[in-house]
Amino acid sequence: MTSPETLGSLGESQVLARIFPRLPAAAAELLGPGDDAAVVAAPDGRVVITTDMMVHGPDFRLAWSTAHDLGWTAAASNLSDIAAMGAVPTALVVALAAPVDTGIDFLEQFADGLRDGCHALSPGCGVVGGDLSVSDTLTIAVTAFGDLEGRAPVTRAGARVGDVVAVSGVLGAAAQGLALLFASAPAPDAAAAAALRREHPAAVAAQLTPRPPIADGRAAARAGATAMLDLSDGLAIDARRLARASAVALDLSAVEVARGSAAPTLALDGGEDHSLLATFPPGIALPGGFRAIGTVVAGEGVLVDGVPYLERSGWDPYAGWDGAAG
Amino acid sequence: MTSPETLGSLGESQVLARIFPRLPAAAAELLGPGDDAAVVAAPDGRVVITTDMMVHGPDFRLAWSTAHDLGWTAAASNLSDIAAMGAVPTALVVALAAPVDTGIDFLEQFADGLRDGCHALSPGCGVVGGDLSVSDTLTIAVTAFGDLEGRAPVTRAGARVGDVVAVSGVLGAAAQGLALLFASAPAPDAAAAAALRREHPAAVAAQLTPRPPIADGRAAARAGATAMLDLSDGLAIDARRLARASAVALDLSAVEVARGSAAPTLALDGGEDHSLLATFPPGIALPGGFRAIGTVVAGEGVLVDGVPYLERSGWDPYAGWDGAAG
Numbered sequence: 001m002t003s004p005e006t007l008g009s010l011g012e013s014q015v016l017a018r019i020f021p022r023l024p025a026a027a028a029e030l031l032g033p034g035d036d037a038a039v040v041a042a043p044d045g046r047v048v049i050t051t052d053m054m055v056h057g058p059d060f061r062l063a064w065s066t067a068h069d070l071g072w073t074a075a076a077s078n079l080s081d082i083a084a085m086g087a088v089p090t091a092l093v094v095a096l097a098a099p100v101d102t103g104i105d106f107l108e109q110f111a112d113g114l115r116d117g118c119h120a121l122s123p124g125c126g127v128v129g130g131d132l133s134v135s136d137t138l139t140i141a142v143t144a145f146g147d148l149e150g151r152a153p154v155t156r157a158g159a160r161v162g163d164v165v166a167v168s169g170v171l172g173a174a175a176q177g178l179a180l181l182f183a184s185a186p187a188p189d190a191a192a193a194a195a196l197r198r199e200h201p202a203a204v205a206a207q208l209t210p211r212p213p214i215a216d217g218r219a220a221a222r223a224g225a226t227a228m229l230d231l232s233d234g235l236a237i238d239a240r241r242l243a244r245a246s247a248v249a250l251d252l253s254a255v256e257v258a259r260g261s262a263a264p265t266l267a268l269d270g271g272e273d274h275s276l277l278a279t280f281p282p283g284i285a286l287p288g289g290f291r292a293i294g295t296v297v298a299g300e301g302v303l304v305d306g307v308p309y310l311e312r313s314g315w316d317p318y319a320g321w322d323g324a325a326g
Numbered sequence: 327m328t329s330p331e332t333l334g335s336l337g338e339s340q341v342l343a344r345i346f347p348r349l350p351a352a353a354a355e356l357l358g359p360g361d362d363a364a365v366v367a368a369p370d371g372r373v374v375i376t377t378d379m380m381v382h383g384p385d386f387r388l389a390w391s392t393a394h395d396l397g398w399t400a401a402a403s404n405l406s407d408i409a410a411m412g413a414v415p416t417a418l419v420v421a422l423a424a425p426v427d428t429g430i431d432f433l434e435q436f437a438d439g440l441r442d443g444c445h446a447l448s449p450g451c452g453v454v455g456g457d458l459s460v461s462d463t464l465t466i467a468v469t470a471f472g473d474l475e476g477r478a479p480v481t482r483a484g485a486r487v488g489d490v491v492a493v494s495g496v497l498g499a500a501a502q503g504l505a506l507l508f509a510s511a512p513a514p515d516a517a518a519a520a521a522l523r524r525e526h527p528a529a530v531a532a533q534l535t536p537r538p539p540i541a542d543g544r545a546a547a548r549a550g551a552t553a554m555l556d557l558s559d560g561l562a563i564d565a566r567r568l569a570r571a572s573a574v575a576l577d578l579s580a581v582e583v584a585r586g587s588a589a590p591t592l593a594l595d596g597g598e599d600h601s602l603l604a605t606f607p608p609g610i611a612l613p614g615g616f617r618a619i620g621t622v623v624a625g626e627g628v629l630v631d632g633v634p635y636l637e638r639s640g641w642d643p644y645a646g647w648d649g650a651a652g
Contacts, residue, residue: 036482037407037413038374039372039375039474043371046368048364048365049365049469050419051419051420053457057462058461081362081363091375093375093377096379129376131378131467133380133385139463139465139467141377144363145373145375153361153363230362
């Protein structure tokens with residue numbers, strides 16, 4: 001029997017040699033991995049930048065997520081933040097720290113997940129660099145880049161009274177998937193999670209391999225979106241952020257929010273949708289997958305059918321973690 | 327007695343509100359923290375990108391490094407990789423994951439270290455965004471950006487036979503500092519480290535608060551450097567990388583390598599110098615702090631006074647970690 005190949009037994013340079021060929025190439029790459037830094041095209045003289053760290057325990061459970069799922073999600077969540085500015089994702093850099101006994105197959109599958117996520121969600125975007133470290137706690141840090149194609153960024157601050165509030169992507173399904181996973185076993189359990197994937201494929205996939213509508217970010221900007229953000233903490237919480245930044249209120253229609261939601265009771269409060277919330281001037285045809293769910297009105301905060309809405313408190317990484325890793 | 331304020335007791339948004347005002351502003355910032363992503367100027371239509379993760383245990387010990395030291399070093403090590411391409415650092419994004427009981431003062435001092443490092447080493451460079459997470463293992467991931475000002479990047483691959491090999495910055499001092507710290511006590515110990523800072527301030531500072539010659543990266547590029555890299559794993563190992571990428575050999579002079587080195591016996595093999603190694607066409611005046619230490623010759627690998635040099639094996643994060651965090 002041969003010894004399993006691990007990060008510790010192979011060493012950094014051999015691990016990198018195994019991973020690099022699996023990573024997706026970036027069309028915008030001018031100089032790729034292998035030097036002190038990469039060089040990426042920024043055609044209009046600006047670059048959009050977002051960074052996000054995923055930590056084993058608070059952000060994912062290895063009993064539920066495969067390495068491929070983690071690579072996919074690391075790409076998807078960052079691509080979504082680029083899209084939310086109205087930009088086209090161009091490239092990622094990926095830093096990963098893993099226990100020294102982590103098998104090379106885990107890292108290879110993680111790289112495949114990055115590749116498949118980029119190919120499926122934002123063709124042409126790829127990985128231009130990264131860093132490998134050892135840690136007792138599996139940790140993934142992705143920084144993503146985007147191109148505004150000469151347009152102004154779509155921030156959270158531009159919504160105007162009378163604008164249409166619209167959303168692209170699913171609402172509530174990711175939270176439904178998480179609730180199902182937590183309910184499936186007393187502690188994170190791989191067999192229970194596998195059974196759930198068969199019984200509730202859409203909800204579990206929304207939680208473990210989200211498919212944010214990346215191309216709709218650019219489409220929204222081109223259509224004249226006045227404000228936009230990525231739904232990470234739940235529609236109500238994120239709508240409140242957009243309302244505050246724009247000094248307006250968002251009046252949502254309960255029927256329209258629920259329509260097409262996989263889990264209507266979670267559509268307002270469920271996190272991790274990675275859908276796009278945007279506001280558009282009245283009277284324009286909504287682009288891509290956007291559907292109207294409300295109206296921008298004077299005031300502050302979030303209303304549902306004209307009544308102030310008090311969301312459940314959202315996910316706070318410092319308050320919401322129970323410490324069980326799994 | 328008031329309760330200490332921690333990441334867990336304050337929550338993410340209050341922590342961010344406390345940290346943001348302390349972070350350095352970036353002259354290149356077009357849109358800063360607070361939206362889904364930042365927007366940074368990339369004046370010549372390209373952006374230089376590097377990322378680096380620092381993990382408690384393998385990469386630093388809290389008995390030795392203050393939070394301010396960690397912020398400084400996180401900035402310095404990334405700025406150095408940007409400089410090594412011949413670029414001017416423009417901005418950083420910083421992701422940090424910390425135990426939930428980490429005090430807010432620790433994070434404030436970390437932010438101050440980022441600020442002081444940027445101000446001292448690369449004025450005008452600042453922090454444009456980041457991410458906060460909770461983790462049992464304190465982890466810092468920085469991604470840095472740079473501007474090539476219209477020049478080609480200086481890669482590792484351009485050295486030509488006859489070029490002068492030169493270095494800017496100290497050699498061996500960081501490794502000397504690390505050796506002193508390890509020797510000062512049976513396990514990482516704050517009191518012993520504090521005493522060492524008084525006895526050997528230069529060596530300990532080189533290890534815990536490195537001062538890479540950031541401006542010399544740009545100066546080297548403007549002077550016509552043919553190849554360059556940041557010395558992270560030791561002069562001999564990194565010289566071998568440059569030699570391999572350029573398909574040449576580097577013949578170093580033992581006397582010149584030792585001259586001006588704080589610790590001559592560590593000058594070839596000691597890691598974490600964060601000095602710049604570059605090659606220049608013969609006959610030009612070396613810019614900034616560069617001094618000649620050898621010549622590019624035909625062949626492969628690294629020679630010292632014409633004799634092939636076999637360095638000690640370098641730092642490998644998967645092989646070199648002994649697991650004691652401290």
